[in-house]
Amino acid sequence: MEQVVVAQEQLVLDFDFLKEEFDKDGFLKFNPEYHENTGSHYDEEELEYLCKYVEVDGIKKMSMALGRTPHSVKQKVHDLRKIGEFEYYRTLNKHW
DSSP: OHHHHHHHHHHHHHTGGGOOOBOTTSOBOOOTTTOTTTTSOOOHHHHHHHHHHHHHHHHHHHHHHHTSOHHHHHHHHHHHHHTTOHHHHHTOOSOO
16 A cells, blocks of 8 residues: 555656646646747648647647647737738648
8 A cells, every 4th residue: 555655656746847837818838848849930731730720629729739839829820810821821731
């Protein structure tokens, strides 16, 4: 019985680094474990995926799928719509 307790305590210690922080809108703040693509440019495949599925999956799921922060994803969608490229990537049908 003591071994199980020790194992459980170790498990808790091993996952201390996974403490998530959220912003005022409920979005996950930057965490290098989840947002490994932060700072890199969106490639064509990511833009097509984003534009096709963001309305289905939502910002939070899309940010996890792309490895980017929710704010970055939300801003990219806004920018693409503003310059008129959202529909282009949504209908590209090259990668997805």
